[in-house]
Amino acid sequence: MIVFSGTDKKLGSFRLQDINFEIPEGYICGLVGRNGAGKTTLLHLLLGLFQPDAGEVQVDGYEYGSNEKEIRKLLGCVLVDELFDRGLSLADNAEYFGSYYEAYDAEIYHKHLEQFHLLPKRKFKELSKGEKLKCQFAFALAIRPKYLILDEPTANFDPEFRDAFWKILKDFIADGAHSVVLATHLTDDLDRMADRLLFLDKGKIQFDGDMEHFREKYRILSGETYLINLIGKERILGMEEGKYSTKALVKNNGSRPYPEGLAEAAPSIEEFMYLYSKGGGDKC
Amino acid sequence: MLKQLMKEYMIGFKKVQQADMKNPFVWFPISYGALLPFIISKKEGAIVFISLLPLTLIMLSAHMHPFGLNKMHYLCPMTAEERKKKIRQEYYFRCGLHFTMIAVFLLAVLIIRGIQLPALIYLLAIGFLYSCISNPGECKGKIAYYAFEILAFFVTWICTLTLPADGTYDKSEYIYLACVYALLLLGMIPAFVSLMKSVRKEIEQGAFYEKGAIMTKS
Incomplete structure (x- = not known):
């Protein structure tokens, strides 16, 4: 080990x-x-x-x-x-x-x-x-x-x-x-x-775990900006506002459902890194 | 062990382009020597040229075969002490080889034309100091090496100029030259001590990648 x-x-x-x-x-x-x-x-x-x-x-x-x-x-x-x-x-x-x-x-x-x-x-x-x-x-x-x-x-x-x-x-x-x-x-x-x-x-480890845990721990949400803001800023790690839709990387909390109208998906590593960089880091 | 050291030394010939051959001092003695027959008399010029030949070979050897480790050596299974030992052995091997070259050359000169004792002692002493020159590669301490090379070259040059063409001195010159040689050698000692300090530092630091790695040049 x-x-x-x-x-x-x-x-x-x-x-x-x-x-x-x-x-x-x-x-x-x-x-x-x-x-x-x-x-x-x-x-x-x-x-x-x-x-x-x-x-x-x-x-x-x-x-x-x-x-x-x-x-x-x-x-x-x-x-x-x-x-x-x-x-x-x-x-x-x-x-x-x-x-x-x-x-x-x-x-x-x-x-x-x-x-x-x-x-x-x-x-x-x-x-x-x-x-x-x-x-x-x-x-x-x-x-x-x-x-x-x-x-x-x-x-x-x-x-x-x-x-x-x-x-x-x-x-x-x-x-x-x-x-x-x-x-x-x-x-x-x-x-x-x-x-x-x-x-x-x-210079700091922001995530350490197996891939299943990674896919479970984070979500990519897409939809209207105001819907994403309803989640709470403390859970949003990074966000990119587009012309028609906004994408956000959030900490997944299985017990609290996301507002209706938001599409939810497990992030790929690339999406995670990209949106994480938009949030400025240190929130993982 | 000797076989391994010789093998590693021979590898140096396969990577000549990688060696630091930009240092002009490597070529200076031989180019200077080659010009001499046209500047002074042919016979005297030839003597100086021949006298400088082994020194040039040593300089070339020192620059083709820098001692030290490249990054891969730090990844191989060795302890820091083993790496230090390896660098030290490499250095001593080069010194020994270089001194042998000088000694063989002097022996040849002794047989062919004869050298009087003060000159022989002086040349052997200079040869020994010269043999300790070894290129530290990318490491620190290059200034000490170059300074020593220049000094050693000029001191040797003065010596070769004082060598009589027939290999013997007049009695009146004998003591005078012995004193000059002794003074020249004494003058080189501080530079030599500085060089040795630098070598010791290279060996100590070379055991650790962070302190003394020679990166393989790309």
């Missing part, structure tokens, strides 16, 4: 504050938020690249201070940065960095390279952005990690590969012993595939 408890990190003027969440095994957890919300900082803390100013980061009960090596054996990652050596071939890169991992399996790596249509003898620098990420993804799988940490890889994948990518992730967590943490802006895929959601805004 991945556990953040009371974690703080200050980077210049940005501050990740009081981060508390748990990600158990068997989940695909989507990490979403606007640019600069703190997603990459959070992932860097999870990967031990940054050390927290306060609080703890634990992976399977291990902490970086005392069991860094054990944690790193459990984590495979794909980051936006180019992790491999540009001057080396894909095979040489994997051979070199794979030597640090006891569980590295060259066969898995080459199998995935073939599946992703990448030639092992090609130099890393010759690859396109998407291909570089595919290659790093193949390596992350080849070290046979317990947790996959992925920082916005999907934006650079072609639609055809994206399907294969999600299938691999589903297979990865299928045994219930592995998990994926995926930061992405492509929320449509998350709507379909994620089991859990972490929504970050201004």
